[in-house]
Amino acid sequence: MSHCSPACFVRFVLSSVVALVLAGSAEPLAAAELRLSNGDRLTGTLIERSEGKLHFRSAVLGDLVIDESVATLVEEGPQSVAASESEASAAELAQAQAGVEIEAGAEAVAPLVADVEAGESDGTADSSGGVQVPPRVTWSGQIELALFSQTGRSKNQNSSVRLEASRVTKRNNYRLRSRYLYGKNADQVANDRINADLRWRRELGPRFFTQSLTSYLRDRVAQIAFNAEQNVSLGYQVFKDERHELNAGVGITGLYRDVTGLSQSSLYLGEVFQDYGYKLNHRFTISEGLNVLYSTDGRVVGTSVDNSHYKVRFNSALQGKMTERIALVLRFEYEYDNSILVKEARTDQRITTSVGYAF
Secondary structure, eight states, rough: OOOOOOHHHHHHHHHHHHHHHHHHHHOEEEEEEEETSSSSSEEEEEEEETTTTTEEETTTTEOOOOOOOOGGEEEEEEEEEHHHHHHOEEEEEEEEHHTOOOOTOOOOOOSSHHHHHTTTTOOOTTTTSOOOOOOOOEEEEEEEEEEEOOOOSSSSSEEEEEEEEHHHHHHSEEEEEEEEEEEEETTTTEEEEEEEEEEEEEOOOOOOEEEEEEEEEEEETEEEEEEEEEEEEEEEHHHEEEEEEEEEEEEEEEEEEEEESSSSSEEEEEEEEEEEEEEEEESEEEEEEEEEEESSSSTTTOOOOSSSSEEEEEEEEEESSSSSEEEEEEEEEEEEETTTTGGGEEEEEEEEEEEEEEO
């Protein structure tokens, strides 16, 4: 054994103590698995858990900051960062090869939510350098119910049920609407109508978008057994900010109609449309929409004495939230169709107050 001077021995002891202290203070990170609400799974290490956020390190995706409401943490026990990185799942590697390019020192952004389209992930960077995973995109909407009854000098009963739902991604906007109207006046049926439509808008750029609108109508008072319309349009966003949005466009509509007692018929109509939304504050909103359809040959429908066929549809609504789920809605609706055989049914105008439940 070689001899060491007292100074050498002191240096050896001090360095050993420092090494032991540093080794004891380095706490191994916990190996864990994240199970996201959309079904994806990530393996790696949990760095920190605070204020409803999970700070997570993945060998493929890097450092992530994920809200606990969209992920479940399954801890497997402590291990080193290097060990956790070597155990990244094959699914994560395949995802990285499919389009997630990771560069040294760069932030990794991955489409972790299935409903966010490829190339359209709207995750935002956290102050710690990780990626905030966006919430899952789902359908949301409102059910409205209105009832009116009057007795005495006149006897009237009217009811309406309305459903509207929407789903929005970064470039696509889907809207589904359906409505059922029924009413009696002096024991005579004045309304018996059901209609539904599905609209799909897709952004082409900062201002322009395409639109498809598929509609269905059955109106027994107007003697329409079946009416289907398919519209394709090109739209333009006139302006949009935090409170206002105005859109307009033109398109073409194909119409097929089955009138009670008459043969089926069809024709094409040109269409212009416009819609506007205004948010007064966090409780009150105003919306409005206008559609005008026109054809120079209304005789194809076989229900109008006029040589031209035109339709006008206008609707507006004022909505006030009472709670996060319950709202009061005041609507004004006007429709005119000169091709309807029953002249009294060509114009449909109504003001409705209803209670809405949001979902």
